[in-house]
Each structure stands twice: as structure tokens, then as C-alpha cells.
Amino acid sequence: MLINEFIGYDLIIDEIPEGSRVLDLGCGNGDLLAILAAKKGIEPHGVEISQSGVSECVKRGLYVTQSDIDEGLSIYKDNSFDYVIINQTIQNTKYPETVMKEIMRIGKHAIISFPNFVFVQIRLQMMFKGVMPDTRVLPFAWYESPNIHLVSIRDFTRYCGMRGYPIKKILHFRQGAGEEPVVVKFMPNLFAEYGFFVLDGLKFSSNINAGRMDG
Amino acid sequence: MEKKQDNPPYLAPDSVGLVNTEYFTFAEDEPMPLACGKTLGPITLAYETYGRLNDEKDNAILLLHALSGSAHAAGYHSPEDPYPGWWDAFVGPGKPFDTDKYFIICSNVIGSCVGSTGPASINPQTEAPYALSFPVITIGDMVEAQRHLIDHFGIDKLLAVSGGSMGGMQALDWCIRYPEKVHSSVILAVSHSQSALGIAFNEVARQAIFQDSNWNNGDYYDEQIPDQGLALARMIGHITYLSEEKMCEKFGRRLQNKEMLSYGFDSEFQIESYLHHQGIKFVNRFDANSYLYLTKALDYFDIRMDHGDGYLAAAFENVKSDFLMISFSSDWLYPPTGMRDIVNALRANGKKVGYLDIETDDGHDAFLLPNTTLAGTIENFLRQEHRKLNADK
Numbered sequence: 001m002l003i004n005e006f007i008g009y010d011l012i013i014d015e016i017p018e019g020s021r022v023l024d025l026g027c028g029n030g031d032l033l034a035i036l037a038a039k040k041g042i043e044p045h046g047v048e049i050s051q052s053g054v055s056e057c058v059k060r061g062l063y064v065t066q067s068d069i070d071e072g073l074s075i076y077k078d079n080s081f082d083y084v085i086i087n088q089t090i091q092n093t094k095y096p097e098t099v100m101k102e103i104m105r106i107g108k109h110a111i112i113s114f115p116n117f118v119f120v121q122i123r124l125q126m127m128f129k130g131v132m133p134d135t136r137v138l139p140f141a142w143y144e145s146p147n148i149h150l151v152s153i154r155d156f157t158r159y160c161g162m163r164g165y166p167i168k169k170i171l172h173f174r175q176g177a178g179e180e181p182v183v184v185k186f187m188p189n190l191f192a193e194y195g196f197f198v199l200d201g202l203k204f205s206s207n208i209n210a211g212r213m214d215g
Numbered sequence: 216m217e218k219k220q221d222n223p224p225y226l227a228p229d230s231v232g233l234v235n236t237e238y239f240t241f242a243e244d245e246p247m248p249l250a251c252g253k254t255l256g257p258i259t260l261a262y263e264t265y266g267r268l269n270d271e272k273d274n275a276i277l278l279l280h281a282l283s284g285s286a287h288a289a290g291y292h293s294p295e296d297p298y299p300g301w302w303d304a305f306v307g308p309g310k311p312f313d314t315d316k317y318f319i320i321c322s323n324v325i326g327s328c329v330g331s332t333g334p335a336s337i338n339p340q341t342e343a344p345y346a347l348s349f350p351v352i353t354i355g356d357m358v359e360a361q362r363h364l365i366d367h368f369g370i371d372k373l374l375a376v377s378g379g380s381m382g383g384m385q386a387l388d389w390c391i392r393y394p395e396k397v398h399s400s401v402i403l404a405v406s407h408s409q410s411a412l413g414i415a416f417n418e419v420a421r422q423a424i425f426q427d428s429n430w431n432n433g434d435y436y437d438e439q440i441p442d443q444g445l446a447l448a449r450m451i452g453h454i455t456y457l458s459e460e461k462m463c464e465k466f467g468r469r470l471q472n473k474e475m476l477s478y479g480f481d482s483e484f485q486i487e488s489y490l491h492h493q494g495i496k497f498v499n500r501f502d503a504n505s506y507l508y509l510t511k512a513l514d515y516f517d518i519r520m521d522h523g524d525g526y527l528a529a530a531f532e533n534v535k536s537d538f539l540m541i542s543f544s545s546d547w548l549y550p551p552t553g554m555r556d557i558v559n560a561l562r563a564n565g566k567k568v569g570y571l572d573i574e575t576d577d578g579h580d581a582f583l584l585p586n587t588t589l590a591g592t593i594e595n596f597l598r599q600e601h602r603k604l605n606a607d608k
Contacts, residue, residue: 043567051571051572054571055591058539058569059591059596061596063568064569064570065562065569065570066572072559075562076563077565
């Protein structure tokens, strides 16, 4: 769906230690997991909704199951992954709050990256043209956009504060098609195209025994 | 088209060619204990192998057949043989179960009638067919018997176990029963337990056999066989293997060799003659008592109760296998929901599992039919697992 499917990959790859157990939510064709498996020897798990995506992932030796992120995470045990990644996908989910809770519960760390809805170009478009954004970061007309929960870097930062999610690292960045991501340190909420958060999920757990089910 | 005459299918480069069924007999001195509390012995298993077992004995894949299947998974039994084995589309040189790389074993199950010990076999103690004195067997018993065969080959660990439907049940049981012996599993079109719907259809099929006067409490081996009852049982089964979409597409309301309705009770719709044909074809190759025993084994299958104390996730706690699980969207006998429950139970245990629901109108039968998505996915999964098994050493 995204014009540049490799958004933020370099930052994620740098972030993840060798041999980690990784879950990629909305992993598509498995590009990121395959690179992580090759470069970092991770144990690659994923969740993807499309048959074609899952088929491609399985072909690449990735452990990907076909299901909906909005529904399919309760099954994982607390802290059962070293890293849970949700890359350019949180804004597509129906229940981001539930998804975030689950990510923090099942991951020791979480990497969350999303298009920053208040990036300067978007602000200018809205201000001067009076239309919904149509940029390289958000390249969809309103009537066909999968982005139903758009969020800014400041929104997400506040959200983490509100929920007590410890932010371990931020690497908000901009990245053109085929380019390397460039970390934006100066006024990132205005000048970064993408938010990039590494959260510490270790202490978040469910009270019920999530692994148990009678299904 | 004419070329085909010159190159019969058994000579095709991707066929395993002409094959023989072989036999392995065990439990001669000490009978094998069964889940029902009885014992069985001696036991003969019919099996076929394709490809070559390497010196490390780490390239063996055990294929597990469905209800009416046999050891004959691939190739042809003679040059005149019109039909290849039941999974020929997937087994052969260059096919997903690549016989150039892997050593493929397919074993007939106990209770069956296609070469392995079953109700039609002679009981050495009475020198007459077992008939209903044959003990009731379970999927687990089938797996125990196969384990003897695998030991006979000297194989410590199978690269993979694979099967659909009843074969998928055996594969699941293998992973749970012998976690150390199964490196990976390819499991298709199955559930963690037989559903009420499945039991219902099986019971109607069994009743069809019981009601045939030739059945004679199972004692018919020297007499007329209960062919009507068995044919009817098979017809019932076939309905469950198709999907409504497939039936509409394949038969619709079309008439067989007729232009107009006959206003009588002769079979006239194509779907009727298809089912009759399937029924008649079946009685020539299958034993009615075997059908009773095997459907009962299906109905008893419940890994949640048998291995998990009522918790499905608990049943998979100790499995070591990696999994490729595949369901088919139009399979109403073992629908995707049942497969998802298994996948979720595996995920809950942190197991390595790939799961794909293939969009198809082919119903439950889809796992037997050629399908490029299915073939490509299995092929790649096995290649990866073979590589991983070697890397682990």
C-alpha cells in the first residue's frame, strides 16, 4: 500500500539485537522479517491479513499466521517476544488502543513507527488548499485511505505518558522513496515525516493467564 | 495429444514411476497395546517409499493418508494402471514433496483394508477374519503402529509429517506424542477434534452399513458383501467433501443424459449420478467394516481432551515441531475456524507456526487437488525446514 515499502527499515534493523524473537504486525510480504532474519538471525514471527502476503512469508521461511491484528493478539503470552514491531500500520487498525495494550503486554520492547499527520507539508496543504493530505507519506484520497486513526508524534508521545508506557528511544525521521531514513531532531513534530518510538514493555502484563484458552 | 500415447504418465519426468507396496510386520511376540485397553498383534503395515534415505537419515518425510486412502501416495502400480497414487500431484521429482531430495514414506493405517491389519485380516488365533472382533482403534493407535515402522527404518527424527483430514489428525498426534521425533509438520484441512457435524455424518454412514442385510453383524467375508450400505455411506461422505459452490459449478441442476425431467424416481440429475458413481466405485476397493472402524477413529479424535486435559493450548505445550497449517475457505467438514483454534493454541505456546487459509471453492477435497499456492507454500516450507534441520546440527 505504501509507496516506499522499506520505510524505516534501516532504523529498525539497527535497533534489534542479534537472535531476538521478533513479531512483526502487518508484515505484508515479510520483507522486513526476511532482512532481519538474514542480517540479525532473529526468529521471525508475523501476523498478516492477506493470503498473498502470508503465502509469500511462508515461502521465505517466516512464521506468519493469517489473521487480523485487531483480533489476533490476545493469544500470545506476556513478554513472549523480545521485540514487537508495528511499522506504518497502527493508523490502519480499528482499535489502536487495544492493539497498543497487547503490544506492550506481549513484547519486552515495542517499535512503533507511523506517518506523522502534522508534518509541515500536510499542515500547509490543509491550511492553503483546504483538502485532506495527499502526500508521499499519506498517498491516499480520503475515500480510499486505509488510514483510519491518524496520529501525530505529539499525540503519540502524550498517549505514552498517559498510559505510562516508557519511551526508551525516539528516532523520528524523514525518508524519500529509495532514500535512507534521516533522523530529525529539530522540531520533529513539524519536520519529521514519520514518528519512531521504541517503548519498554517489560513490566506490562495481563492479570489473566492469556496463554490458556478452552477453544 | 498423440505424444501422450508415446509417453505414458508413469514415465513423466516428475512422476515417481512404477512403485510397489511393501509390508512390515511387527508385534508378533508382544502385541501392541491400544487406547481401548485391548491389544493387537501381529500387525502388518502396508507402506510405500519414494526417493532415497540419506546416510544421516535426516531427509525422511512421513505422509499420512485420509479415510479412504492407502499407502499408495504416488506413481503407478503397473504400466496399465489408469490412476496414480492419492497425492501424486504433490509427490515426485521436482514436486513439493521432492523425491530427489527427500525420502518419502507413506504408510497405510491399521484398521484399514488396503494391506494393513484391519477387520478384514485373518485373526491368527481363529484363522478367520477378525470382523467385529477387531478392537476399536484410535488415531493415536495408528500413530503408535507407524512409529514401529519409522523405528524399523532407523529414523530418529522425521524431517516432516504431513497429511490432510484424517492424515492431519495423525500428524497432530505425531507432534504431540513424539515431540522429539518430528522436526516439522505440514497439516491440512483438519480440526483439533471431530465436530458434532462430522460425527453426525459418520453415524449416518455407519447406519447405512448396519441397515444393509448383507452386513450380518460384520460377518460377511464369505458371503455377499454389504455393497449397498457401503455405497450409500460413501455417497454421504462425498457430499461433505464438496462445497455448495463446487456442486453448483460442477453439476448445478443439470440432467444426466436427458433433456427433460422424467417425473419418476430414477436418478436424473448429474449430482445424483455422480454420487452413485462414487458409491459404486468405492465398494470395489473398500471394506465396509474398515469404514466403520475408521469413521469411529475419526469421531474419537479430540486432542484437547486426550492430550490437554480439556485445554487445547495445554495439548501443545511440549511439541517441538515447526508447523505449516493450511485450511481451505470452503471446507465445511473441517472449516478454517477449527484450524485457527489449533494455530492460536500453537501461538499461545510460542511455537513456530505459519498459517494460510486458501481461498477456494473445492471444499474439503481441496487438499488433494492440484493448487499452485498450496504446492509452492509446501515446497518452500520443506526446503526451509530441511535447511534449518541441517543448520541445527
